[in-house]
Amino acid sequence: MTHDGSTPSSSDAATIDHGRTFTSLDPRDESVLGRYPIMDAADVATTVDRARTSARWCGQLGLRGRRELLLEFKKVIATESDSLVSVISAETGKPHDAGFFEVMLTVEYLDWAARNAQKVLRPRRVPSAVPSMNQKAIVEYLPLRVVGVIGSWNFPAFTPMGSISFALAAGNAVVFKPSELTPGVGTWFEKTWVSVVPGHPVLQVVTGFERPARPLRDPVSTRSRSPVPVPRRAK
Numbered sequence: 404m405t406h407d408g409s410t411p412s413s414s415d416a417a418t419i420d421h422g423r424t425f426t427s428l429d430p431r432d433e434s435v436l437g438r439y440p441i442m443d444a445a446d447v448a449t450t451v452d453r454a455r456t457s458a459r460w461c462g463q464l465g466l467r468g469r470r471e472l473l474l475e476f477k478k479v480i481a482t483e484s485d486s487l488v489s490v491i492s493a494e495t496g497k498p499h500d501a502g503f504f505e506v507m508l509t510v511e512y513l514d515w516a517a518r519n520a521q522k523v524l525r526p527r528r529v530p531s532a533v534p535s536m537n538q539k540a541i542v543e544y545l546p547l548r549v550v551g552v553i554g555s556w557n558f559p560a561f562t563p564m565g566s567i568s569f570a571l572a573a574g575n576a577v578v579f580k581p582s583e584l585t586p587g588v589g590t591w592f593e594k595t596w597v598s599v600v601p602g603h604p605v606l607q608v609v610t611g612f613e614r615p616a617r618p619l620r621d622p623v624s625t626r627s628r629s630p631v632p633v634p635r636r637a638k
Contacts, residue, residue, distance in 0.1 A: 425611070427586050430496040439586045441611040447578070450607050451549055454576035457605045458548040462574040466521040469572055473517035476599050481510050487591055491560060494585040509564045520572035546574035554589060556582035567592075567606065576605045586610045 427436040440446075461469065480487065484506045491502040526543040550570040554563035559581060570577050581589030589608040596606040 425583065427494060427584070429493050436493050437587055439590070439610040442609045443611070447609050450578050450609055453604055454549045454578050454607060457603050458546065458574070458576035460603055461571070461576055461605050462546050462548075464574070466524065466572075466574075469574060470517045470520065472600060473513055473568065473572060476596060477510050477513040477517065479595055479599055480506070480513070483595065484510075487560065487588070490587045490591050491585075494587050495557065495559065505558060505561045509560045512561070512564045513568045516568035516572040520569075524573060544573065548575060550575045550577050552577055552579045554579065554581040554585070556584040559585035559588040560592075563589075564592075571605065576607075578607050578609060580609050580611075583610070583612050 424438050424440055426438050428434065429436055442450075464472070484503065487506050488499060488502040491497060491505060492499055495502075497505075524544045526541050529540045529542050531538055531540045547570075550566070552563050552566045552570070563579060563581070567577050567579060579589055579592070586608075589610065593606055593608040597604070
């Protein structure tokens, strides 16, 4: 399988089907694990458009609503950990124990994000400048709406889940591009999210080589970090 590059070379012909799909292989014995689409920029754009719609719904849930969803997502991952460990081991060649340890770290990421987002992201007072002494200043964090996450092959669950969990807790939708060596882990997360929250594709996956990762490197929106002045009531 091609490890990098948007166009697979001729040496990868056994893993490519008419240039539209690629095969995930078990590095231990080269057995076929699955076949996945090679997405391009247009596919990513369509996915991001769906994510923007879902992001509005996610943002409206509020911090408490998202907390409950993330804890349920975490619960399902922990309950189905053997399934995820099997996918990690098959795609990376890791021993079962190493895969299980990675899943437990992944669960911890989700748990921390769910339980601490409200404390970290809630609006907070900051000192007013001298010209604005009659006003109070508040820093409020707003969602980016859509966050792109690009995963690694060596820790395909733990590494990207740091970004995924924090982005979801903050009210964003996520478009996740897993490594071309571990697409099964990414799609496992997507299917598991759908089982928890059907009808709201807040976590979506794009697969392929370098091409679908390029659009995700560009910022899709900005977050306001400016204090919002609020006039104090007259005494």
